[in-house]
Amino acid sequence: MKKLILLFFIVIITGLFSQDMNDFEVLNSEEYIKGKILYLESTKKSGYSGEDGIKEIEEYRVRILEGDDKGNEILIQSPVYLEKAYNIFIKENQNVVLYKENGEDGVNNYYIVDIDKRESILAIVGIFIFLTILIARYKGIKAILSLVIVIAIIYNVFLPMISIGYSPILISTLTALLCSTITIVLTTGFSKKGVVAILGAVAGVIIAGIISMYFSYKMAMTGFVSVEALNYSTLLQGIKVREIISAGVILGSMGAVMDVSMSISSALTELRKRDLNISKKEIFESGMRIGEDIIGTMVNTLILAYIGSGILSTLFIYLQKEQFPLIRILNFESVAADIVRAFAGSIGILVAVPITSYLCCLIFTEKIAD
Numbered sequence: 001m002k003k004l005i006l007l008f009f010i011v012i013i014t015g016l017f018s019q020d021m022n023d024f025e026v027l028n029s030e031e032y033i034k035g036k037i038l039y040l041e042s043t044k045k046s047g048y049s050g051e052d053g054i055k056e057i058e059e060y061r062v063r064i065l066e067g068d069d070k071g072n073e074i075l076i077q078s079p080v081y082l083e084k085a086y087n088i089f090i091k092e093n094q095n096v097v098l099y100k101e102n103g104e105d106g107v108n109n110y111y112i113v114d115i116d117k118r119e120s121i122l123a124i125v126g127i128f129i130f131l132t133i134l135i136a137r138y139k140g141i142k143a144i145l146s147l148v149i150v151i152a153i154i155y156n157v158f159l160p161m162i163s164i165g166y167s168p169i170l171i172s173t174l175t176a177l178l179c180s181t182i183t184i185v186l187t188t189g190f191s192k193k194g195v196v197a198i199l200g201a202v203a204g205v206i207i208a209g210i211i212s213m214y215f216s217y218k219m220a221m222t223g224f225v226s227v228e229a230l231n232y233s234t235l236l237q238g239i240k241v242r243e244i245i246s247a248g249v250i251l252g253s254m255g256a257v258m259d260v261s262m263s264i265s266s267a268l269t270e271l272r273k274r275d276l277n278i279s280k281k282e283i284f285e286s287g288m289r290i291g292e293d294i295i296g297t298m299v300n301t302l303i304l305a306y307i308g309s310g311i312l313s314t315l316f317i318y319l320q321k322e323q324f325p326l327i328r329i330l331n332f333e334s335v336a337a338d339i340v341r342a343f344a345g346s347i348g349i350l351v352a353v354p355i356t357s358y359l360c361c362l363i364f365t366e367k368i369a370d
Contacts, residue, residue, distance in 0.1 A: 033066040034066045035062045035096050037061075038060070040058060040061075040092065043057070053082055054079045057079055060076050095119065096114065096115055097112075143187065153178060153179060154179075168239075168244050169213060169243045201261040212340050212345075221340075245340060249340070249344045252345055256345065256348075287353070287356065303342045307338075
């Protein structure tokens with residue numbers, strides 16, 4: 001039965017990904033294609049004083065690797081700006097992303113818009129998958145499968161439903177429930193410790209979501225926590241942007257809360273197996289003591305993860321600390337949102353410990369736990 005369920009998930013997710021990738025190719029192959037830098041043909045420095053921000057023009061010999069002109073070699077000019085942040089650091093024998101512009105005279109024009117990072121992305125993902133399977137073997141395969149399913153659910157269910165106007169908090173809660181169930185069932189199978197871990201994890205993320213929602217509304221947050229979000233505000237019409245912060249807390253804390261719940265449930269299951277006469281009170285107290293050790297590192301992990309994800313924003317604030325007093329810094333919406341995310345998620349971890357321990361008392365009976 002379990003193998004049939006696993007096969008079902010694999011087939012469904014494979015179909016979803018293959019459909020999306022085909023759609024992606026149809027939508028984008030006419031405009032953005034892959035090319036390869038052969039060598040630098042020339043550099044034009046005359047005529048550029050820097051007043052327009054351009055230092056010089058580099059002309060590259062490029063081979064087109066996709067599209068109607070596949071295999072052709074053309075010359076493409078790329079400006080070098082005085083401000084280094086605007087430049088594309090191009091090297092010979094490097095794959096790049098080309099923008100294709102269809103000319104009215106039937107002649108296509110190409111522009112270098114970015115370095116093609118796909119091979120590097122596949123490489124690091126491949127290393128991750130290889131090490132996971134090498135170290136965890138069969139359980140590693142199941143872990144990767146659960147990760148693929150979770151990503152597919154977020155991409156094919158969570159994001160589309162939010163984009164058409166459904167409540168991000170509601171959808172993220174249902175997504176957390178579904179993803180937690182799939183991950184834990186694939187990891188532990190249909191067992192009591194799995195059920196306890198699922199319930200504890202879901203309770204933790206729901207509480208984290210409620211707290212983040214309360215404080216988001218109390219702080220009168222708009223949900224537009226970055227300049228980029230404001231620039232694309234027209235694309236967000238009909239979307240409940242204010243709930244995005246809480247939805248992010250629910251999904252962002254899901255993994256850490258699930259880890260805590262699974263660790264406590266698994267440990268108490270082994271404890272129950274070794275001592276059939278242990279009381280419910282002793283099970284609860286053991287769970288709390290185990291949770292104390294887990295909390296010490298897991299809370300730091302979650303907060304540091306949020307700080308790390310917004311390290312550039314944190315650096316900007318640090319560099320401007322002389323210009324803005326603390327009262328101004330703490331009232332930037334981006335800063336307040338990160339604080340809410342980090343601490344609401346950590347609260348979810350904290351409450352998951354007693355909830356999971358208590359659920360173990362209720363679900364573990366006189367029989368040996370699975």
